[in-house]
Amino acid sequence: MPITSRAAVIREAPGKFEITEVQVDDPRQNEIRIKMVASGLCHSDDHVVTGDLPVAVYPVCGGHEGAGIVESVGPNTPGFAPGDKVVFSFLPACGKCRWCSSGHQNLCDLGATVLVGSRWEDPTSFRLKLEDGSPVAQFLGISTFSEYTTVSVDSAIKVADDTPLEKACLLGCAAGTGWGSAVNSGDVKPGDTVLILGVGGIGTMAVQGAAHAGAANVIVVDPVAFKREHAQELGATHAVATAEEAAELAQSFTNGQGADVSIVTTGVISGEHVAQAFAATRKAGTVVVTALGKATDVGVPISLLELTMYEKTVKGSLFGSSNPRADIPRLLELYRNGYLKLDEVITTEYSLDEINQGYEDMHAGKNIRGVIRF
Incomplete structure (x- = not known):
């Protein structure tokens, strides 16, 4: 039988979250049904609130x-049992399509329907409903702002029984996105000079990834002093308030050349x-674009001559170009061994009502x- 759950829903955009009851x-x-333990407050959800990231339903x-504990398991669904702990991957991975098969699980074909909020195979079938039976879409197919949620196994990664889910929930987006932006998308090398614009949850993880990869200089840019100071505690070597200051610093460390890798993780790009x-960024350097903004915005005011003549690379990074089925367990091990800081990134805990x-x-x-x- 479906169960009743309290959940945070958006009825229109722009709007705000409303706590209501849904049927799960x-x-x-x-599929598996999960009793949630913790969920990070990522800026991407706020993009839905503002309407910058429109959804279909x-x-x-x-x-x-988010992360939680398996409450029940669908029929003929091997690999999961009630009581298992799971971390969600906000992008599903089928393991069979061209992208999964070539090591790009973050680009899995199932991602084509995640903004519909229905079951992948049927755009009219929804796992969440209001009391009157009308559908409630699941953001990215999972909806971690609900006490219970039913999801496809394509979106769930089983983790060890002793995993602290209240910390490991960050592995479902922030950790993989930020760390991977530096390590995977940016391919940061030992000795590099790295510039990171914006050090919230994602940017702070990019700082850790760059430092772990051996960057000699990790320069962060953020107008908020608190965030700059926090980034320095987690591996940033320099922190400034403006991009102009950061560019001058990068040039001073590289004989006037500029950053080897620049990563854009601002709240709204x-x-x-x-x-x-x-x-x-220097000649033949890489600019990694990770942040989100308004879906209808277009255009980047860069010199096309400089793009060609300096052979710079500008590339997007979705979930840090990661393979969640391999990378979430890997990042969890880095956390267990003290290389990845999660506890220090979590500033405040809230109830669902807050x-x-x-x-x-x-x-x-x-x-x-x-x-x-x-």
Whole structure:
């Protein structure tokens, strides 16, 4: 029988989260129902609130960075049992399509329907419903802002029984996205000079990835002093308030050449942010674009001559170009061994009822990463 769950939903955009009751389907084959433990308050969900990231169906239940415990398992669904701990991957991985088969699970073909919020195979079938039976879309197919949620096994990674899910929830987005932006997408090398624009939850993880990869200089840019100071505690060597200051620093360390890798992890991206990173990057250097902005915005004001003549690379990075089935367990081991800091990134814990306050704190620059504890 479906169970009743309290959840944070958005009825229209722009709007705000509303706590209401939803009915959560029993799991079907290849599905599991999860009792949530914790969910990170990622800026991507706020992009849905503002309407910058439009979804196909409203109301939609938010949340995509989370972890919980298996409550029930669908029929003929091997590999999971009640009581198992799981971390969600906000992008599903089928393991069979061209992208999964070639080591690009973050680009899995199942991702084509994640903004619909239905079951992958049927755009009319929804796992969450209101009391009157009308559908509630699941953001990215998982909706971690609900006390219970039913998901496809394509979106769940089983982890060890002793995993602290209240910390490991960050592995579902922030850790892989930020760390991978430096290590995978940016291919940071020992001795590199790395520039990171924006050091919230994602940027702070990019700092750790760059430092772990052996960067000699990790320069962060953020207008909020608290975030700059926090980034220096986690591996940044220099922290400044403006991109212009960062570019000068990068040049001073590289005989005037500029950063080897620049990573854009601002809360809301603009073409100007990419242009600033591009200008601060050396010949044959790489600009990694990770942040999100308004879906309809186009254009980056960079010199096309410089793009060609200096052979610079500008590339997007989705989930840090990671393979979640391999990389989430790998990052968990790095956390266990002290190389990846998660506890230090979580600034404040909130109840589900405090979700709007959590996002107000994010906008006010009070949090690196807020987390909902269920």
